[in-house]
Amino acid sequence: MFKKGKLFQALHVTRARLWKCKLHFPGRFAGRKGLGAGKACMPAGLRPPSLLMMADWAQSLLGIKGLLLDVSGVLYDSGGEEGGGVPIPGSIEAVKKIKASGLKLRFCTNETQATREKFVEKLQRLGFDIVVNEVTAPAPAACRILKERQLRPHLLVHDDVLPEFEGIDKSSPNCVVVGDAADNFSYKNLNDAFRVLIGLENPVLLSLGKGRYYKETDGLKLDVGVYMKALEYACDIQAEVVGKPAKMFFQSALTEMGIEPHQAIMIGDDIVHDVGGAQQCGMKALQVRTGKYSIVHPDKTKGDTKENAVRSPCLLSFSFCFGLRNNKQVLTEGCFPITADVYQWVVIIISILITIVTPGP
Secondary structure (H helix, E strand, O other): OHHHHHHHHHHHHHHHHHHHHHOOOHHHOOOHHHOOOOOOOOOOOOOOOOOOHHHHHHHHOOOOOOOOOEEEEOOEEEEHHHHEEEOOOOOHHHHHHHHHOOOEEEEOOOOOOOOOHHHHHHHHHHOOOHHHHHOOOOHHHHHHHHHOOOEEEEOOOOOHHHHHHHHOOOOOOOOEEEEEOOOHHHHHHHHHHHHHOOOOOOEEEEEEOOOEEEOOOEEEEEEEHHHHHHHHHHHOOEEEEOOOOOHHHHHHHHHHHHOOHEEEEEOOOHHHHHHHHHHHOOOEEEEEOOOOHHHHHHHHHHOHHHHOOOOOOHHHHHHHHHHOOOOOOOOOOOOOOOOOOOOHHHHHHHHHHHHHHHOOO
């Protein structure tokens, strides 16, 4: 157990961090008396939360030993010249702070347009401290499944991820593997995959993810889930998802880290596949306001009211995190709605954990 004073010290540190970072607090806090009351000098909607409200948050962080980070939309936006991408401000520093804190770290990505090696090389060029064995990705997981079940795939994937499937028997296909094939998603290629599936007595469709779209530097792009659904519909089958939000995918990352679900926090930009998927696995999760969130909801968090609060992804993200509400449609004054970028979240989480676990004098 930690000393009583440590918890309140952690809360005070976090409250100061939140105020300094100027994270978003909906207008429902305006005019509240007591510890949660806002300061007149702060802009409307930027109110420091009460220490009482933050107590549940700090309590929920006890026992946290590791963080799982989504990559695209959280650490960087893909695209740009030669597909290199652009780091999101503060994300390089966030990774450094996690590693310096002693927390275990895993990068969980649905990236299927390159091998893990090429993907890591790109992130290293962008300035990230990352190595291949810290990355959990769908393609290697799919290869394990193919070998275990003696499946021979017809591949509908990006050309750059094909090296991941070297050594896999592809003769006389008895299944289809679909990934983020980008320009390879032509009518001909989709139809070829359809013909393989429809001709099988027991068709098997493995999908390297389930996302609807993702963000690149020039805007949103359709993701693999769109094409997976087309094949499901045409063949009247259910795909097996290898990647987020599949429980098996998150569990694989946790196993590699050597920790249990309740000891980890997932940070992502997708409320369904990152936050919801992690929660289904028994983890806590946080949604950042970068990546696809920043494009789809650019002004969603401004001037929230009771009438529109239940529709705000900002509020949903935090209720998912700490189990304050399991029903998306039920959000009350008791929840603590706040989102930020990954750097601000990492600073706050580490501040709390270090303050709580550091022995007192």
